Amino acid sequence: MISRPRAERAAGYLIRRACRRLPGDTGEERYREWTAELPAILHDPGISSSFRRSARALRYAVGVYRSTRHLPRAAGIPAQDTRQPAIFPRPDGVIPAIAAVILWITVLGLARAIPPGSPWMPLILVTAFLPGILAVVAIVRFVRWYRRRSGRTPDR
Amino acid sequence: MGMKLTAPLERVLRVFLADVSARHYGYDLMKAAKLPSGTLYPMLARLQDQGLVSSEWEPQPQDVAGRPPRKYYQLTGDGIQVARFELAQAATMRGAATRRIAHRVARPARGSAR
Numbered sequence: 001m002i003s004r005p006r007a008e009r010a011a012g013y014l015i016r017r018a019c020r021r022l023p024g025d026t027g028e029e030r031y032r033e034w035t036a037e038l039p040a041i042l043h044d045p046g047i048s049s050s051f052r053r054s055a056r057a058l059r060y061a062v063g064v065y066r067s068t069r070h071l072p073r074a075a076g077i078p079a080q081d082t083r084q085p086a087i088f089p090r091p092d093g094v095i096p097a098i099a100a101v102i103l104w105i106t107v108l109g110l111a112r113a114i115p116p117g118s119p120w121m122p123l124i125l126v127t128a129f130l131p132g133i134l135a136v137v138a139i140v141r142f143v144r145w146y147r148r149r150s151g152r153t154p155d156r
Numbered sequence: 157m158g159m160k161l162t163a164p165l166e167r168v169l170r171v172f173l174a175d176v177s178a179r180h181y182g183y184d185l186m187k188a189a190k191l192p193s194g195t196l197y198p199m200l201a202r203l204q205d206q207g208l209v210s211s212e213w214e215p216q217p218q219d220v221a222g223r224p225p226r227k228y229y230q231l232t233g234d235g236i237q238v239a240r241f242e243l244a245q246a247a248t249m250r251g252a253a254t255r256r257i258a259h260r261v262a263r264p265a266r267g268s269a270r
Contacts, residue, residue, distance in 0.1 A: 032227075033182065033226070033227040034193075035224065036223075036225060036226045037182050037183045039223050039224070040183045040226070059193075061193075063192045063193030063194030064193045064194065064197065065194075067194040067195075067196075070198040
């Protein structure tokens with residue numbers, strides 16, 4: 001059960017994170033605007049259950065969080081203005097690549113531990129296929145990111 | 157004006173045009189247009205950037221003590237004209253498409269009746 005203040009806090013946190021993506025004044029104004037909507041959602045007389053009201057407030061905050069990716073462009077603010085320069089830029093796909101490789105190794109290790117001819121073997125092999133694909137995609141993304149950074153293609 | 161009238165935008169414009177003098181806050185618009193916040197706010201920002209919607213802060217909340225002031229949105233004069241024009245155009249196009257489909261359904265296909 002999500003209590004009302006906890007939902008409000010969680011939604012407020014998400015909104016604050018979302019507004020950090022926006023440039024100074026815009027972010028501050030949006031934060032004021034969006035947090036001011038939370039009491040209206042959490043006291044909405046049209047929704048009888050407090051759990052549903054809390055869930056709606058969280059959904060609202062998640063939507064707002066997602067919208068900040070499109071908001072600068074929609075408001076005519078160039079995308080690069082909204083980004084803080086990163087000291088250590090995070091490579092594209094490196095975390096998914098590591099996660100997928102670890103998952104892949106785990107599943108393959110599991111497959112080796114199971115005796116051949118076990119009825120679980122086909123299921124494990126099928127399960128190993130998806131992280132394998134994900135690992136390949138993530139590694140390709142990482143290699144492309146690395147090549148961009150090395151200066152072959154300018155990075156944005 | 158270069159406005160692409162999508163279904164969500166049409167719903168928002170209809171809500172605004174239902175009472176052009178009414179001011180709407182974000183959650184109010186979300187409920188009325190049945191749109192998620194992630195769709196509504198970028199749309200409002202675009203409309204505001206085009207000068208079709210204006211926004212202003214509520215001076216002092218009157219109902220609940222301690223409630224923070226909300227931001228209200230309203231169509232501008234240009235916005236009202238553009239919204240009416242776009243909705244009328246969409247309705248005309250929809251009507252023409254419906255008539256075309258009805259005409260095709262009513263007319264027997266060539267060679268089908270022997």
